[in-house]
Amino acid sequence: xxxxxxxxxxxxxxxxxxxxxxxxxxxxxxxxxxxxxxxxxxxxxxxxxxxxxxxxxxxxxxxxxxxxxxxxxxxxxxxxxxxxxxxxxxxxxxxxxxxxxxxxxxxxxxxxxxxxxxxxxxxxxxxxxxxxxxxxxxxxxxxxxxxxxxxxxxxxxxxxxxxxxxxxxxxxxxxxx
Numbered sequence: 001x002x003x004x005x006x007x008x009x010x011x012x013x014x015x016x017x018x019x020x021x022x023x024x025x026x027x028x029x030x031x032x033x034x035x036x037x038x039x040x041x042x043x044x045x046x047x048x049x050x051x052x053x054x055x056x057x058x059x060x061x062x063x064x065x066x067x068x069x070x071x072x073x074x075x076x077x078x079x080x081x082x083x084x085x086x087x088x089x090x091x092x093x094x095x096x097x098x099x100x101x102x103x104x105x106x107x108x109x110x111x112x113x114x115x116x117x118x119x120x121x122x123x124x125x126x127x128x129x130x131x132x133x134x135x136x137x138x139x140x141x142x143x144x145x146x147x148x149x150x151x152x153x154x155x156x157x158x159x160x161x162x163x164x165x166x167x168x169x170x171x172x173x174x175x176x177x
Contacts (some may be wrong), residue, residue, distance in 0.1 A: 024075040024099055030158075031074075034066045036132065039142050051131035051140065058124040062147070065117045072103040073114070074166045079154065083165065088172060097169045104166020107159055114159060121151045 026034075041062065044055040079100055082088050106116070125148035146170030 024103070025078055026074040027068050027077050027080075030077070031070070032069070032144070037143075037147055037150070038063060038066070038171040040057070041147075044140060044143070049137075051128060051136065051137075054127055054131060055140075058121070058128060058147075061117070061120055061124060065114075065121060068110075068152070069118075069158075070112070072106045072110075073154075073162050076103050076107075076162045078167055079156070079169075080161075083168065088169070096172060101166045101169050101173075104162050104164075104169075107162045111159065115155060118151045118155050122148050125151070 125144040128144035
């Protein structure tokens with residue numbers, strides 16, 4: 001519980017008027033997860049072990065991919081609480097919806113590229129899982145498994161959700177809401 005409290009106080013939630021474009025920030029839970037994965041992979045990459053080069057390669061790929069996700073895939077997810085409350089029409093103007101729609105459209109256009117990156121990440125994580133098992137490094141095996149699962153989550157849930165948010169907002173705009 002203490003760790004969760006420090007996370008919540010370290011990264012303030014986006015609150016207030018959703019029409020403010022600053023509301024389109026990466027949800028803090030995902031930003032924190034990305035930060036922790038990068039931190040843990042960086043720690044492994046610094047170790048003098050046989051799989052350090054593989055970890056470094058994975059770290060380069062993941063950092064570039066996370067930067068892309070944080071630029072346009074993840075920010076529209078910040079609107080989900082308002083959408084779920086039905087507050088999107090009251091709290092958000094046309095001007096506020098346009099950036100989220102543009103990000104969702106960009107996500108949809110980039111799906112083949114994003115999917116290829118996730119396949120690469122999964123392949124790299126599978127290599128690290130095997131290296132961790134061969135070296136009896138449970139910590140590396142668990143981290144690589146966690147990253148592979150997170151990558152699959154992005155393919156199955158995050159990217160489609162971002163696209164659906166854009167479609168939803170576009171429909172709301174078409175209805176004049």
